[in-house]
Amino acid sequence: MSEESARDGDAEGNSVRADGGADDESVVRRDRFSGGPARSFLSSLEADDRIFEADLAVDRAHTVMLAEQGIIADDVAGQILTALDATEVDGHDSLPDGEDVHEAIETAVIQRIGADGGKMHTARSRNDEVAACIRYRLREDILEAIETTLALRESLVDVATDHSETIMPGYTHLQPAQPTTVAHWALAYEGAVGRDTERLLETYARINESPLGGAAFAGTTFDVDREQVADLLGFDGVVENSMDASSGRDFLLEAVQALSIHATTLSGLAEDVIIFANRGFVDLSDDYSSTSSIMPQKKNPDTLELVRAVAGDAAGGVQGLATTLKGLPRAYNRDLQRATTHAWETVDAVTEASEVAAGAVATADWNEGTMAAEAGEGFSTATGVADLLAANGLPFRTAHELVAIAAENGADYDALESAAQEVLGESLEAHVDPAAVEDALDPARSVASRDSRGGPAPEAVEAQLEPARERLVADETALDELIGTLESAHESLRSEVNDYV
Secondary structure, eight states: OOOOOSOTTOOSSTTBOTTSOBOSSBTTTHHHHSOSTTHHHHOOTTGGGGGHHHHHHHHHHHHHHHHHTTSSOHHHHHHHHHHHHHHHHHOGGGOOOOSSHHHHHHHHHHHHHOGGGGGGGTTOOHHHHHHHHHHHHHHHHHHHHHHHHHHHHHHHHHHHHHTTTOEEEEEETTEEEEEEEHHHHHHHHHHHHHHHHHHHHHHHHHHSEEOTTOTTTTOOSSOOOHHHHHHHTTOSEEOSSHHHHHHOOHHHHHHHHHHHHHHHHHHHHHHHHHHHHHTTSEEOOGGGOBOOSSOTTOOBOHHHHHHHHHHHHHHHHHHHHHHHHTTOOSSOOTTHHHHHHHHHHHHHHHHHHHHHHHHHHHHOEEOHHHHHHHTTTTTTTHHHHHHHHHHTTOOHHHHHHHHHHHHTTTSSHHHHHHHHHHHHSSOGGGTSOHHHHHHHHSHHHHHHHOOSTTOSSHHHHHHHHHHHHHHHHHHHHHHHHHHHHHHHHHHHHHHHHHTTO
């Protein structure tokens, strides 16, 4: 994917023989630059398989616009569009050699219809062409990534719905902290993944702008209709400045950053589930586990370990892309040919990881008995007891000291009573009802008492569930609308093409 070195519009047959057949030389570089040991290093043709369909769509929309603007004749447009259809049927692997897919497709068209095939490149550069192809394909990839975030959120909401009263240990610093519920844990991740969805939707909006018409970077002398091409390709609008249109790649960096944030969310979720599996709290489906090659009793959470690792890949993509883009002058530089690799690798890895995480969560079995038995470990209800004492008039720091002493001496009512005598010089009962203390020591009742907004109490969880479901439905609707808009644009473009072929 390289810059256009020839002048704007210099594809009127100048790179083919007089009889219209293509020479072995490059359709763009001609014999001066078509050979040499660096040719393979310069070429991106193999990697461009990913944007083959995108380039064909961009070529079709551009050709239709050229015809409707009277820049090329209708019959020439028809020949070009017919040749593009044939090229699509033959596939990327059938393309002639070239520096990139754009040159190879242009060469294929010229080979089919002769010199007039070069008119397809009138009023554009490979600079705005490749930028459009990247945006065209990347937006589809981002929509797929968004879809996997919605699937994961749905899995998490389902888990929360089923386990609003399922008590489990809660941790800070991986140490027993306070009892909570599976639902509360699941909704914590649903909220985070929801923000990941929002970031990807916002990123999509900035990707979905057409750079076509920017040409090499300084626009074109031809009377092009940039808005028409944008509409035919399903873009929401155009990138206004022609230099920015052809050379800007901040949309790529934003996409990779948003994906990296999602991968980080996934990594945390995967780590939690791996730990939970280790402690017997959850059983992963065999579909998301593996066994040891030597130890037959093992059931390993291998898929989630790989999900966890993808965060490193995504972070590397951000670093690689940011380093490539750092300090590049406007307008086009060949460095940009290396930029897209980071985006494609990141979006593929993160989308797959997100899909796997959704499946693992949806099919996991939660061991309620084991979790309930462990929910009070490490005196995890201590904060609740301290809160109770504070609610009954003791300064919280005094209550904190009292409960801390009790934690070292049995973590039960007797230990609390002994600590009260030491700290307060009187019985605990002088400040709080013993029955209330016993309730506070019980993990289930402790959870039920934490009914503040966003807390783990069943009624507090229920209050969180409804908004979560509403946000999920709203984002699903938004995704469906975006997909529908692209489908409509595709049909509209096909209809326009059919008027010429």
